[in-house]
Amino acid sequence: MEKWNGFCEAAKNSSWKVKLSAVVMGGGQLLYGCWQKGLVYLLVELSVLYYFITRGISDLVGFFTLGTQKADPWTGTAGDNSVVMLLMGIFAWIVIAVFLCIYVSNLKDAYAIERRVKAGEQPISFKAELAQLLDRKFYITALALPVLGVCVFHILPIVFMILIAFTNYGGSIVPPELVDWVGFQNFAQLTTLSRFAPTFFRILGWNVVWAVLSTGLNYFAGLGLALLLNKDCVRGKAFWRLFPILAYAIPGFITLLGFKFMFSYGGPINQIIRDLGGTAIGFLDLDAKWSARLIGLFVNCWISVPSIMLLATGHLSNRDMTIYESARIDGANRWHQFKSLTLPYMIFTTTPVILSQFVGNFNNFGIFYFLRGGLYMDNYFLASDTDLLINWLYNLSIDNNYYSIGAAISLVIFLITSTISLAVYVRSAAFREEDTFQ
Amino acid sequence: MKRKWLSLMLALAMVTSLLSGCGGGNSESGGTGEQSPDAAPSSTVQNTIFNGELEQNITIRVLENDTVIAKGYFAELIDAFNEAYADYGIVAVDANMDQYLDLANDGPYGYGPDVLYQANDIIMQYAEGKHVYPLPIEQLECYDQIPQSAWDAYAATIEGTEYYCGVPVNIQAPMLYYRKDLLPENWESEWDQDGDGVPDMTQRWSDLLAFSQARHEGDKNLYGYMKSLDDVYFSSGFLFSYGAYIFGNNNRDTEDIGFAAGEAEKGAWVLSQLASAMNEDCIDSTITTNAYSRMADGTYFATITTPDVYSTFIDELTKTYMGEGLDQAAAEEKAVENLVMTGLPKLPESGDLSDESAGLIDSKAMGGINGYAISAYTQYPNACLAFVEFATGYDMIMKRSEMLGIAPARADAAQAAGETSQQLFDRLEQGNIIIMPSVKAVGQIWTPGQTFFIDLAKDVFRPESEKKYTDLSAMKQGLEEMSQQIYDAIHTLN
Numbered sequence: 035m036e037k038w039n040g041f042c043e044a045a046k047n048s049s050w051k052v053k054l055s056a057v058v059m060g061g062g063q064l065l066y067g068c069w070q071k072g073l074v075y076l077l078v079e080l081s082v083l084y085y086f087i088t089r090g091i092s093d094l095v096g097f098f099t100l101g102t103q104k105a106d107p108w109t110g111t112a113g114d115n116s117v118v119m120l121l122m123g124i125f126a127w128i129v130i131a132v133f134l135c136i137y138v139s140n141l142k143d144a145y146a147i148e149r150r151v152k153a154g155e156q157p158i159s160f161k162a163e164l165a166q167l168l169d170r171k172f173y174i175t176a177l178a179l180p181v182l183g184v185c186v187f188h189i190l191p192i193v194f195m196i197l198i199a200f201t202n203y204g205g206s207i208v209p210p211e212l213v214d215w216v217g218f219q220n221f222a223q224l225t226t227l228s229r230f231a232p233t234f235f236r237i238l239g240w241n242v243v244w245a246v247l248s249t250g251l252n253y254f255a256g257l258g259l260a261l262l263l264n265k266d267c268v269r270g271k272a273f274w275r276l277f278p279i280l281a282y283a284i285p286g287f288i289t290l291l292g293f294k295f296m297f298s299y300g301g302p303i304n305q306i307i308r309d310l311g312g313t314a315i316g317f318l319d320l321d322a323k324w325s326a327r328l329i330g331l332f333v334n335c336w337i338s339v340p341s342i343m344l345l346a347t348g349h350l351s352n353r354d355m356t357i358y359e360s361a362r363i364d365g366a367n368r369w370h371q372f373k374s375l376t377l378p379y380m381i382f383t384t385t386p387v388i389l390s391q392f393v394g395n396f397n398n399f400g401i402f403y404f405l406r407g408g409l410y411m412d413n414y415f416l417a418s419d420t421d422l423l424i425n426w427l428y429n430l431s432i433d434n435n436y437y438s439i440g441a442a443i444s445l446v447i448f449l450i451t452s453t454i455s456l457a458v459y460v461r462s463a464a465f466r467e468e469d470t471f472q
Numbered sequence: 473m474k475r476k477w478l479s480l481m482l483a484l485a486m487v488t489s490l491l492s493g494c495g496g497g498n499s500e501s502g503g504t505g506e507q508s509p510d511a512a513p514s515s516t517v518q519n520t521i522f523n524g525e526l527e528q529n530i531t532i533r534v535l536e537n538d539t540v541i542a543k544g545y546f547a548e549l550i551d552a553f554n555e556a557y558a559d560y561g562i563v564a565v566d567a568n569m570d571q572y573l574d575l576a577n578d579g580p581y582g583y584g585p586d587v588l589y590q591a592n593d594i595i596m597q598y599a600e601g602k603h604v605y606p607l608p609i610e611q612l613e614c615y616d617q618i619p620q621s622a623w624d625a626y627a628a629t630i631e632g633t634e635y636y637c638g639v640p641v642n643i644q645a646p647m648l649y650y651r652k653d654l655l656p657e658n659w660e661s662e663w664d665q666d667g668d669g670v671p672d673m674t675q676r677w678s679d680l681l682a683f684s685q686a687r688h689e690g691d692k693n694l695y696g697y698m699k700s701l702d703d704v705y706f707s708s709g710f711l712f713s714y715g716a717y718i719f720g721n722n723n724r725d726t727e728d729i730g731f732a733a734g735e736a737e738k739g740a741w742v743l744s745q746l747a748s749a750m751n752e753d754c755i756d757s758t759i760t761t762n763a764y765s766r767m768a769d770g771t772y773f774a775t776i777t778t779p780d781v782y783s784t785f786i787d788e789l790t791k792t793y794m795g796e797g798l799d800q801a802a803a804e805e806k807a808v809e810n811l812v813m814t815g816l817p818k819l820p821e822s823g824d825l826s827d828e829s830a831g832l833i834d835s836k837a838m839g840g841i842n843g844y845a846i847s848a849y850t851q852y853p854n855a856c857l858a859f860v861e862f863a864t865g866y867d868m869i870m871k872r873s874e875m876l877g878i879a880p881a882r883a884d885a886a887q888a889a890g891e892t893s894q895q896l897f898d899r900l901e902q903g904n905i906i907i908m909p910s911v912k913a914v915g916q917i918w919t920p921g922q923t924f925f926i927d928l929a930k931d932v933f934r935p936e937s938e939k940k941y942t943d944l945s946a947m948k949q950g951l952e953e954m955s956q957q958i959y960d961a962i963h964t965l966n
Binding site: 105106107108112115206208209210211227229230298299300301304313314316319320321408409410411412415416429433434435 | 521576577579580601602603605606751752753755756758759761762848849912915916919920922923926927930933934953957960961964
């Protein structure tokens with residue numbers, strides 16, 4: 035409100051020279067003799083005008099229509115590519131957003147110059163302003179390029195993916211067919227369509243259980259291993275730490291394929307069972323719902339524990355051991371020390387890591403894709419009973435071309451993980467009592 | 473003030489709605505746009521594209537598969553073509569890109585090849601989006617030599633008109649591989665009831681099952697016929713033999729899923745009986761993975777797979793014989809002599825592999841036709857057509873067959889290339905090779921199919937009380953559910 039009042043006051047009090055900048059960017063600056071800066075602003079306006087005349091307007095129109103002419107390579111009709119039009123439309127919006135920022139800065143600058151002149155001061159020279167960009171306003175210089183990069187390489191694809199969820203892109207509607215906007219239809223289908231809804235909620239339930247269990251298991255196993263290897267009585271610590279690091283260093287998918295082979299019918303585990311006179315067990319086959327889930331938890335643990343162990347080892351070495359000494363004198367046993375000192379300290383220092391582990395596990399695509407991919411179960415729509423939402427998303431969008439539904443699921447995943455992460459983080463001691471553990 | 477803002481908002485809304493109605497401003501319409509079904513006969517379209525005037529002094533990029541390049545055939549092909557068309561200045565070069573290209577997305581931007589060699593199902597997915605050109609096949613020298621069933625693999629009905637978008641080169645279909653030296657010594661008296669000098673177990677599935685059981689009885693570590701059931705490509709042939717099909721209307725109607733059609737359940741029963749003489753390895757891909765080494769060490773007597781892996785079996789068997797003390801040449805000679813690749817055995821009409829009195833029917837199998845297509849984004853369609861004509865000529869196809877061991881789709885080349893090629897060609901002509909559908913939806917049959925076949929194989933090893941497929945009607949129901957799953961995958965959102 036304060037800013038708005040300020041804007042109204044500036045609009046009322048400023049002279050025609052400032053108002054000229056509202057029409058011709060840099061006009062006010064030029065009239066007050068700041069011709070270099072004025073030219074820069076003018077150049078920006080002309081460039082943006084050129085962009086919009088040559089393609090920006092058609093990109094914006096394309097954003098709304100997503101194409102009107104279907105391509106036909108046989109007759110040489112170039113046609114519209116809806117996906118490219120959507121992408122270029124988003125880019126045009128980003129250009130508008132960036133232009134508006136520069137436009138506002140142009141007005142503010144013209145008004146600031148006028149105020150300086152009215153106060154009897156000279157406008158700040160272009161050279162001095164450039165010098166400020168390397169001094170007081172260095173953050174602008176340093177961040178300009180990364181922000182531009184973030185806009186093009188992060189925001190654009192994310193917005194693109196979000197918008198895909200509101201189209202009918204996928205199935206038989208892929209270029210050269212034209213894509214259309216369908217509003218919230220994909221989300222409605224996800225929760226109401228008899229084929230989708232049961233599978234969605236079934237997988238979501240397992241996905242939450244998986245994320246909680248695997249995060250907890252990995253964290254406590256890693257912490258336990260770090261505590262064990264931190265004990266004074268352990269000899270050759272470096273040697274023992276080498277093994278988990280080896281497991282960590284091997285690429286995950288190789289480990290997963292290795293485990294898949296180990297638990298397959300022709301793998302060494304079943305070979306041993308057969309040699310001992312037993313019958314081969316289908317650890318990961320069609321009927322192996324819970325054994326496959328448990329193997330998934332174990333394999334994920336194998337892959338993730340080393341990183342937690344290394345992290346915990348570093349944090350444990352920073353503990354204030356005099357507190358433990360005091361606790362011992364007060365009669366606290368090892369369990370009490372762990373429960374009341376070590377664990378709160380570790381939770382405090384590693385909350386962001388736990389959250390990132392949770393999000394990573396929630397979206398852990400590789401485990402069940404490599405261990406038990408390629409199955410569609412009864413009562414599941416294009417999914418199996420070990421698939422997570424991210425695997426289902428893959429089945430739908432890559433194997434079956436339902437891109438828009440896949441995008442809708444990924445938005446749901448994003449909402450769930452971001453809500454849980456934010457809620458937990460904001461309530462955590464790591465956020466609320468940032469300065470307490472020093 | 474309020475009124476001013478309202479006016480401004482209305483003006484903005486008007487501008488936005490006007491912009492939305494402007495239409496695609498960047499489409500460069502160089503033709504007539506979307507055609508009505510009866511807009512142009514196929515020959516008109518083809519004649520417009522292929523006007524017979526060879527583009528001169530140009531380079532065309534040809535995409536071949538990696539094996540063809542690795543074995544040196546591709547170099548010979550383009551050298552021969554470049555020499556033949558040197559007067560026109562037409563040069564064919566390796567497109568030098570991943571054989572799993574994405575023509576639909578890369579083509580419009582000029583990144584795809586001009587000519588591509590792919591399986592029919594891949595090429596025809598491009599045809600649906602008009603990413604490959606319809607070809608004037610009647611003008612090609614090979615036209616009369618290639619059977620209609622092979623041409624059909626490249627037929628597509630687009631906007632109401634039928635087009636052919638590829639030229640068949642070779643046929644891919646499963647063959648039976650077995651070790652001649654693992655036959656019982658008395659096979660001529662015990663396993664050649666018809667006295668034709670060919671072991672019965674390689675001619676009838678019922679005898680192969682009986683032999684498998686006998687071999688395993690004799691030594692628990694040895695097996696007869698072994699094959700992972702989870703592979704839809706190989707397993708679905710047993711269903712086809714009893715009347716199943718993939719899609720209706722000559723594999724074009726994806727509304728009609730036919731895996732449960734006819735007496736397909738008998739095919740499932742046959743698979744189930746064969747699995748009973750295997751071990752649990754048939755449930756997953758274990759057997760497919762280790763078939764080469766297990767055939768070589770004698771654990772397995774027979775398996776089925778495609779002809780293109782023949783050399784891998786030979787290599788493994790040669791190693792085994794060398795391990796037994798033979799030198800390289802003798803081991804290789806012995807491997808070639810003992811590894812037999814032949815057509816599929818016959819099936820009992822009843823589906824009962826223990827019924828020796830049952831009438832016999834031919835085994836059908838899923839197969840594919842690899843061939844050439846021309847990208848719709850090429851600048852030189854006539855030069856590309858000249859290349860395809862050259863590459864599918866008798867001489868080049870024979871050379872291809874000699875160097876790569878492929879089974880030609882040309883009748884004259886198949887006859888000259890040897891017994892295996894002729895067998896495959898005959899099976900195709902007799903309708904015993906069911907060509908993979910040439911529609912995009914074929915990509916959605918594999919996982920539901922795989923899940924069913926895994927379940928079927930697993931059922932053999934389940935305790936009696938937990939078995940799902942106890943009779944033919946249960947198998948029929950399983951196949952219907954699988955078909956429904958495929959239907960849902962294809963049509964739920966389309």
